Amino acid sequence: MSDDVPRRLKLWLPKRVIVTRSAQAQEHGRAIAARAAALAVPVDILSSDRLGLALPDDPRQAYAEAKRTLAVTVAPPSRLRLQPIAPSADWRVDLAEGCPAHCSYCYLAGSLKGPPITRVYANLAEIVGILPGYLGTGTVTSRSKARANEGTTFEASCYTDPLALEHLTGSLSALIEAFGRWQAPVQLRFTTKFAAVEPLLALEHGGRTRMRASINPAAYAPFEGGTDPVAARLAALARMARAGYPIGLTIAPIIAADGWQRAYAGLIAQAGTALADVPDVDCTIELITHRYTPGSKAVLDSWYPGSKLDMSDANRAEKRTKFGSVKHVYDASTMKELRCFFEAELASTLPFARVLYWT
Template sequence: MDYFIPEKVLYEKKIIEYDLGKKLFERYKNMDIEMIPIEKHHDVEFIKKAPDEKFVEFKKYLVLGIRKSLQLSPNKLSADFIVPFTSSGCSAMCTYCYLVCNFFKGSYLRIFVNRDEMINSVKRKIKQVGEKKIYEIGSTSDMVLENTITGNLKWAIEQFGQLENATCTFATKFSMVDDLLDAKHNGNTQMRISVNPDYIIKKVEIGTSKLTDRINAANKMFNAGYRVGVNIAPIILLDNWQDMYREMLEQLSNNLNPQLKKQLFFELIFMTYGYANDTINSVALKGVLNVFERDKMCPKGRGKFCYDLNLREDAAIYFKDLIGHYFPDATISYIV
């Protein structure tokens, strides 16, 4: 059964020229879901004109389109290249979500049906660089969520499984990985399970999977032969953050497969928060926990804030110590 059933589907007419587009179009039409034709997935007039309060309603929509820009861009953190892949946006509503800064109230889930063109872009890049590199396929969405609708993550994993010199990577806050366990990954895919303390997941990461379910998903993927990492993201420095994150790391340490703990890698990402988040949260998600504490943060680029350097440095030391204590064999790939 689908994890996410949209209330309305907005679609570019040309999607039916693609197998996946046709399949999705027929599926939702047969479910009697309202189907609304649109010209361009990124430029929907009635959504642009709607008040910001409609954010939550729009999150229940699904947009089907064709991705035009297929240019890979370089990256220096979790991957060597970012691949513009099969989705953008998300049905969840994490109150700090970076997508809101880019798409504002249009950060609902969009699925692009021209997946062959995307994997061909990757193949061209592999040929061009000629050495082993890591390719991030989930930088603008959550691929595990998308996979419940399209099967595209399993498909991508099997595509990468046949490639030389390429590792595919993605981070997720969802636990629906069962479909991926028998994929022929050939050791060419790694998953980063994104975690936060339960309190933050419940209050802030609205619509995502529980921490225990994410931990189980990490174990399942490891048992299926995938390389697995933990992405602590975003780190939110609420008043009792030390206790919350210590308890979370203890929970991870107690419940992750001991073999996985030996090869684990961590990524630590401090929260960035935008005016756009503040605007949407204040009108569309009234009463949610406010994670934007201005006195702890400083400007970071246009309309965005990050934690003050001193606070971040102290927190980074705390996290390094904790990880060293609970995961003596693990590595920390980066802290940003």
């Protein structure tokens, strides 16, 4: 696909939108409800803040129904106390929680509790309003010699894919514009497996938002149901770079399936082609290997029983997090092989891009 002529992308439409009473009291909440109604999505305004989902008893049907439900809610106070999010950014800022896609490795499966509906936050003004209090207080990238020049960094993709929802919320655009107006050493960061960047291209971003495309080889598309094709994501990234945004590639999760060397060499070459004629591109790379916890595996096995994604013990090692929980990562020899491969391939094919971290 040429990046000059973007193909029409299929935007996600929920089957229903439910708006809590508190969300309806917020201007942004009403705006989201109006956008959904304009797209002919049924909107239900609740008389309280309790989300009565009334999901079917059958787990498969309940999953499908939940994934097609968008709730407009107010971010709770805990979401307004920002947390560090290593290694990506100093702070995590949430515009939403949940994602409409169906990735069979999704890290949200272990982090979010309850049915996998997508919640978007109506109190955007309040979320934007707390950010100045965090200026200069970062302990992750701000304390890294190599990255301190990024200023205080804020990651918006921890609990959602914000671009997947942008046509319904406009929240990401509003946040990008807020960073554009913020004359301070700060950076908003988001990463996405979607490609509908059109609403972002003309924003006054001030160079203070870095978009990263989260990519995997096209052959792994069956692991990434409901996302946009990787070629479309790369074309979108090139368009953002031409619109003056700093950009990046999140190669994640790196999956050591049969034939991975060839698949990832092709992916990196594809990224090189997509970005080849972008002038003065400011491009970073983040490399994240596939991992899972016993909890996320159990949830993902129930959601995607037919997935071919290998979550067996083969080539795996157990790692304890600093909080004492267990995660399964690739074993040392697989990790070494992967890392050597990526370092060599990236240096030769994308020499203009700098690697931020490997994990």
